[in-house]
Amino acid sequence: MTAAEWYRRFADTEAAGQSALYETLARGVxxxxxxxxxxxxxxxxxxQPNLLLACARLLGAPLSDFAAWRVWLLQHWPEVSAEMRIRATQTNEPRRCATLLPALALIDGPIALIEVGASAGLTLLPEHYSYAWGEHRLDPAAGPSTVLLECEVTGDPPLPARMPEIVWRAGLDLNPLDVTAPDDRHWLETLIWPEQTARLERVRAAIAIAERERPRVVRGDAVDDLPALAAEAPTGVTLVIVTSAAIVYLMPEPRARLIEWLRASPARWVSNEGAGIVPRVQEALAGHPPRRPGGFALALDERPLAYAGAHGQTLDWLSLPAA
Ligand SMILES: C[S@@+](CC[C@H](N)C(=O)[O-])C[C@H]1O[C@@H](n2cnc3c(N)ncnc32)[C@H](O)[C@@H]1O
Structure with a gap:
C-alpha cells in the first residue's frame, strides 16, 4: 500500500463519520x-496518518481547512517530522473495555490481567467503568462510575451481569504514559480527534480514575519482556493477556514471534486488533464480512467472537460455530 492509499483508506474507513476535519486533511494529503x-x-x-495529524496538531497546526493546514505543514515540516520520528500513536481508549468485557466474561476467574501495549493503563481498569450496551447496564460494585462506556450492540453477545474479578494486573509498553505527567496527559488528549469532545471528556475522566488506581505499566517490549512479566502473575488464577490495537505496531517477524508465544502459553489471549492482523482470526473470519468498515476483530485464543468498533463504540457479535 502506498502512502497515498494509506491516507485515502484512513479517510474512508477510520475518519469518515468520526472526524470531518481529519477526513478532509487525510484526503488532502x-x-x-x-x-x-x-x-x-x-x-x-x-x-501513519494518525501520527502526522497528531504531531502537527501538537505543534500548533491550524485546525481549520486543508489549505491553511498544508501551508503550515510545509513551513514546519522539519519540526513535525522530527516529532513523528520520536513519537508513536499511543491512543488509549477506555471505551475499548466495552468490547473487551464480553470476552473477559467468557473466562473463568479470578483473573490476572496483562495488557500488552497498555499505553497509560486506561484499558487495564475495566471494572472501574460503567457500561451501557444498548439497554444492558453494568456498574462497578461501588456504584456508577464517572466514566460511562456506551456501546451499540448487534447479535447476541453474553453481556456480563457482573464485573470480572481481577486480582492482579500489569501493563507492558515500550513507552508507558504517566497519567500524572502533564506532557503525557497532553499527548493522550492530542491523540483524540478534534471534533470528538465526548471522547475527550471520557478520557479525562478515565485519567482521573487511573490517577487514583495507578495501574502498573512496565516499560518493555512485547516480545522480549512479556515472558518475564507473565511469570510474575500469581498462580491459582487465570492469566489473561489482552492485546488491543497493539500487535499492528509490530513488524512481521516480532509479530509472528509474539503470536507463537501467546499460542504456546497457558494464558488465555483476548485480541482486539484489525481484522487482518492475527492470521488465524483472519482465516476464521473468511466468509463473515463486517457489517461496518474500519473495525477490529475481537477474538479469544484466536477464535473470532465479534467485530468491534475501533474505539469500542460498536460490538457486532458473530456466534461462529467452534472450529
Ligand atoms: C494504540 S496504543 C493502544 C493502547 C491500548 N491497548 C488501547 O487499546 O487503548 C498502542 C500501544 O502499543 C505500544 N507498543 C507498540 N509497540 C510495542 C512493543 N513492541 N512492545 C510494547 N508495546 C508496544 C505503544 O507504545 C502504544 O502505547
Missing part, C-alpha cells in the same frame, strides 16, 4: 504530491 514526497523521507511505520 493523499492527493498532494509535495506532501507525499515529504512523507517518503520517513520510515514506513512513521508515515
Amino acid at each position: 493523499a492527493d498532494d504530491p509535495a506532501l507525499l514526497t515529504l512523507l517518503d523521507e520517513l520510515p514506513r511505520p512513521k508515515q
Whole structure:
C-alpha cells in the first residue's frame, strides 16, 4: 500500500463519520504530491496518518481547512517530522473495555490481567467503568462510575451481569504514559480527534480514575519482556493477556514471534486488533464480512467472537460455530 492509499483508506474507513476535519486533511494529503514526497523521507511505520495529524496538531497546526493546514505543514515540516520520528500513536481508549468485557466474561476467574501495549493503563481498569450496551447496564460494585462506556450492540453477545474479578494486573509498553505527567496527559488528549469532545471528556475522566488506581505499566517490549512479566502473575488464577490495537505496531517477524508465544502459553489471549492482523482470526473470519468498515476483530485464543468498533463504540457479535 502506498502512502497515498494509506491516507485515502484512513479517510474512508477510520475518519469518515468520526472526524470531518481529519477526513478532509487525510484526503488532502493523499492527493498532494509535495506532501507525499515529504512523507517518503520517513520510515514506513512513521508515515501513519494518525501520527502526522497528531504531531502537527501538537505543534500548533491550524485546525481549520486543508489549505491553511498544508501551508503550515510545509513551513514546519522539519519540526513535525522530527516529532513523528520520536513519537508513536499511543491512543488509549477506555471505551475499548466495552468490547473487551464480553470476552473477559467468557473466562473463568479470578483473573490476572496483562495488557500488552497498555499505553497509560486506561484499558487495564475495566471494572472501574460503567457500561451501557444498548439497554444492558453494568456498574462497578461501588456504584456508577464517572466514566460511562456506551456501546451499540448487534447479535447476541453474553453481556456480563457482573464485573470480572481481577486480582492482579500489569501493563507492558515500550513507552508507558504517566497519567500524572502533564506532557503525557497532553499527548493522550492530542491523540483524540478534534471534533470528538465526548471522547475527550471520557478520557479525562478515565485519567482521573487511573490517577487514583495507578495501574502498573512496565516499560518493555512485547516480545522480549512479556515472558518475564507473565511469570510474575500469581498462580491459582487465570492469566489473561489482552492485546488491543497493539500487535499492528509490530513488524512481521516480532509479530509472528509474539503470536507463537501467546499460542504456546497457558494464558488465555483476548485480541482486539484489525481484522487482518492475527492470521488465524483472519482465516476464521473468511466468509463473515463486517457489517461496518474500519473495525477490529475481537477474538479469544484466536477464535473470532465479534467485530468491534475501533474505539469500542460498536460490538457486532458473530456466534461462529467452534472450529
Ligand atoms: C494504540 S496504543 C493502544 C493502547 C491500548 N491497548 C488501547 O487499546 O487503548 C498502542 C500501544 O502499543 C505500544 N507498543 C507498540 N509497540 C510495542 C512493543 N513492541 N512492545 C510494547 N508495546 C508496544 C505503544 O507504545 C502504544 O502505547
